[in-house]
Each structure stands twice: as structure tokens, then as C-alpha cells.
Amino acid sequence: MKELLCTTDPVKIAMASALLEGEGITAFPLDVHMSVLEGSLGILPRRLMVAERDLFMARAILRDNNIGTD
Numbered sequence: 001m002k003e004l005l006c007t008t009d010p011v012k013i014a015m016a017s018a019l020l021e022g023e024g025i026t027a028f029p030l031d032v033h034m035s036v037l038e039g040s041l042g043i044l045p046r047r048l049m050v051a052e053r054d055l056f057m058a059r060a061i062l063r064d065n066n067i068g069t070d
Contacts, residue, residue, distance in 0.1 A: 001028065002055045005048040005062065013046050016067050023061055025054045 004027065005016055013029055020027045030047040050058045062068070 001049040002052050003047050004050045004055065004058050005067070006045045008043065008045050010046065012067060013048055015065075016048055016062055019061055019065055019067070020050070020058055023057070025050060025058050025061070027058070 005013065007013060010032075013032075017027050017029060028049045030049055031044065032046055034044040034046070
């Protein structure tokens with residue numbers, strides 16, 4: 001697994017996941033439940049992981065849709 005995206009924006013994670021799913025790429029969001037520790041302040045970043053074989057294509061999909069990292 002490789003990190004594709006790391007952001008504090010949950011909407012960006014959801015959008016990227018939906019775009020990747022539409023292209024047949026499985027993405028795994030990590031750290032989504034960290035808000036319990038941070039008190040829902042949104043200061044801890046969440047990560048989106050993909051299989052190493054899908055990383056190149058996933059980066060291209062995010063770039064084509066203007067979804068970058070923080």
C-alpha cells in the first residue's frame with residue numbers, strides 16, 4: 001500500500017475515493033476515526049492509500065480532477 005493523499009479535509013478524501021472507485025481503483029482511507037482523539041477539531045490529517053500497482057493511475061486521476069495534497 002502506498003499513500004496517495006494526506007489531508008485534513010474529509011470532503012477531499014470522499015471525493016478522491018469516489019473518483020477512484022469509479023475508475024475501478026480500490027482506495028483505503030486511514031485515520032478516519034482520529035477525530036475521537038482530537039475532539040473533532042480537524043487538525044489530524046487523514047490518509048488515502050492505494051495498492052502500489054494502482055499508484056500511477058490514481059495520481060493521474062487526482063491530478064486530472066484538480067485534487068492535490070495540502
